[in-house]
Amino acid sequence: KLLLTFVVCRLISTVGLAIDNYGAGHPVRRIDQGVFNGELSYDTSDIEKVSVDFGLLNEAKPLGVLHPGSTNDIASLLKTANINGFSVSARGHGHSINGQAHATNGVVIEMSGSKGNQFRSNLGSLPALGYENTFLLGGRNSKSNDSKRIPYVDVWGGELWIDVLKWTLGFGLSPKSWTDYLYLSVGGTLSNAGISGQAFNHGPQISNVFELDVVTGKGELVTCSKKKNSELFNGVLGGLGQFGIITRARIALEPAPQRVRWIRVLYSNFSTFTNDQEYLISLHGKPSSEKFDYVEGFVIVDEGLINNWRSSFFSPKNPVKISSINGSDGGVLYCLEITRNYDDSTANSIDQEIEALLEKLDFIPSSVFTTDLPYVDFLDRVHKAELKLRSKGLWEVPHPWLNLLVPKSRIADFDKGVFKGILGNKTSGPILIYPMNKNKWDDQSSVVTPNEDIFYLVGLLRSALDSGEETQKLDYLKDQNRQILKFCDESGIRVKRYLPGYKTQDEWKAHFGDRWGQFLKRKNEFDPMRILATGQHIFKPSF
Ligand code: FAD
Numbered sequence: 001k002l003l004l005t006f007v008v009c010r011l012i013s014t015v016g017l018a019i020d021n022y023g024a025g026h027p028v029r030r031i032d033q034g035v036f037n038g039e040l041s042y043d044t045s046d047i048e049k050v051s052v053d054f055g056l057l058n059e060a061k062p063l064g065v066l067h068p069g070s071t072n073d074i075a076s077l078l079k080t081a082n083i084n085g086f087s088v089s090a091r092g093h094g095h096s097i098n099g100q101a102h103a104t105n106g107v108v109i110e111m112s113g114s115k116g117n118q119f120r121s122n123l124g125s126l127p128a129l130g131y132e133n134t135f136l137l138g139g140r141n142s143k144s145n146d147s148k149r150i151p152y153v154d155v156w157g158g159e160l161w162i163d164v165l166k167w168t169l170g171f172g173l174s175p176k177s178w179t180d181y182l183y184l185s186v187g188g189t190l191s192n193a194g195i196s197g198q199a200f201n202h203g204p205q206i207s208n209v210f211e212l213d214v215v216t217g218k219g220e221l222v223t224c225s226k227k228k229n230s231e232l233f234n235g236v237l238g239g240l241g242q243f244g245i246i247t248r249a250r251i252a253l254e255p256a257p258q259r260v261r262w263i264r265v266l267y268s269n270f271s272t273f274t275n276d277q278e279y280l281i282s283l284h285g286k287p288s289s290e291k292f293d294y295v296e297g298f299v300i301v302d303e304g305l306i307n308n309w310r311s312s313f314f315s316p317k318n319p320v321k322i323s324s325i326n327g328s329d330g331g332v333l334y335c336l337e338i339t340r341n342y343d344d345s346t347a348n349s350i351d352q353e354i355e356a357l358l359e360k361l362d363f364i365p366s367s368v369f370t371t372d373l374p375y376v377d378f379l380d381r382v383h384k385a386e387l388k389l390r391s392k393g394l395w396e397v398p399h400p401w402l403n404l405l406v407p408k409s410r411i412a413d414f415d416k417g418v419f420k421g422i423l424g425n426k427t428s429g430p431i432l433i434y435p436m437n438k439n440k441w442d443d444q445s446s447v448v449t450p451n452e453d454i455f456y457l458v459g460l461l462r463s464a465l466d467s468g469e470e471t472q473k474l475d476y477l478k479d480q481n482r483q484i485l486k487f488c489d490e491s492g493i494r495v496k497r498y499l500p501g502y503k504t505q506d507e508w509k510a511h512f513g514d515r516w517g518q519f520l521k522r523k524n525e526f527d528p529m530r531i532l533a534t535g536q537h538i539f540k541p542s543f
Contacts, residue, residue, distance in 0.1 A: 047061055047064075050062060050091055050110065053099060053102075055097030055501075060104040061104065063107065065108050068110075074245055075215050075219045077107060082217075082529050082531065087107075088531050089102060089108050089109070089533045090108075092186075093184055093188060098501025100241070100501070100533065121155045123153050124151070124154070126150050127150075128149060150252055155248065162383070165376065177203060178196040180296075181382040181383065183386075192238060192240070192498070193238050193441075196294070197295050197296035197337065197434060200284055200435065200440070203442075206238050206445055209251055212225070212249050214236050215245045217530075232526060234442070237442070242526075242536065243526040244527070245532070258344065260293075262373065264338075265338075265361065272363075274408075295338055297434050298335050298430055298432050299419050300332065301425055397463050398464040398474050399463055400462055403458070405449050405458075405498050406455060406458050406488075407451070407494060408455060410491075417491060418458075422480060426472075429463050430459070431460050432457060434457055436457065437454060462477050502537060530542050
């Protein structure tokens, strides 16, 4: 039946026919959505490309790959899938870890790099009035005045953030909230949350969207926002691709700064480090001259030089040896990473403002590392590391990443048990740690976060190697992830996984907790046949 579907789709795409019946005894109901503007491909190279992702941990082959030429192509495919019973997954840039964009024996829609020029970005602005109670003006209680307008950009769901940035910079504008790495698609990060060091201030990327066009699992194209079709809008944001495919996103912008002052300081004491991080994120409501624009941090547990792929910053100009830092005791160090954006109009005051902020912090005095660079270079910093790793053959390796949202009240226990315990001086990649303010997250969206006002992202971004030490091998790292989760479970640290890769519905129910009922209701409404994003393993298809 499925094969027939493909034959039919192929016929439609190439000949443009609407077909009532195909083949002896195999009725295929009329498909009248017209022809594909794009291409439904069965090429082995296309199939192989979408069968794996950045994680390189598992493989799942679809039967076909749609390169959409328009939103209608996506709607046609989804309607066909409902009638004939096959799964469909949007694939942004394939940077998931656990096969989340796979569609075993179904069709993968390649959202990024789509053909056709109907996906051009479009700029506009909206009056601020009316958005006082949303996150788009910086929180629920913020005030707007009648004349203020908020600029936005409309982009295709498969657009990469790096391209959105480059395009908007041409108009002196930029999105506000980012991920650390920009070669990710708009639809892909909005299906999770999209977080980085700006999230304490602006919220995650999903808190910075005005409006979406979504093709629901039923194949209906719906425009939605906080005010219109809000159930779909809320559901899709952080919705793990379960309710529809984002074809257009209207993203809030702000005037783009020209340059960034990027500072790293070290701590040997965990609570001093987290106190300072929490102090810095408490400044979110202050004027921009009185806070940093970005607050992140990472943990250094390896001996020797600080040289993982996120810290090239320190070397070769300023190599740092952990043993040379007073008080580190050869153990764990913590690095606070902060930035201030500026331009010509603020260049004169930035040194004093940064000095005043640094004076309030309690880092190791001799450990201040500063650099200054164009805004785009800062935002695109991880890509530089990517190019280096690629040149050494170290990018396309398995990535058993573990990302956790840890409640503030238990972060010290996590430090003791994991950074100073389970990891045992070996990391195999950067370990990010930074706090965020829960009040910048919309509890109507599909994302679940810990039940505290402040929670930390802890990202163990490991790369596995076949050769070398045992502690770098895939099985070792996967086992360590299991130990970390077991430790949290047994110690009652109620973490939520970010970018989770569960395999059973029971695990998903536990993940969503009391939000599961809402998630299920949305699924029944927008994708009743459960054809979408089956690679997430949340629902089994109904065919
Ligand atoms: P894909 O992996 O292609 O898809 C992810 C999920 O979204 C799938 O279920 C897919 O079906 C669905 N989906 C994709 N496009 C659409 C669409 N248009 N409509 C509906 N559903 C869709 N995340 C952060 O938050 N912050 C970071 O700093 C960060 N850094 C990263 C750095 C690297 C090097 C990597 C590999 C990942 C990083 N991530 C980060 C994680 C990343 O945000 C997610 O893995 C994201 O899903 C990747 O986007 P993608 O476009 O590759 O999505």
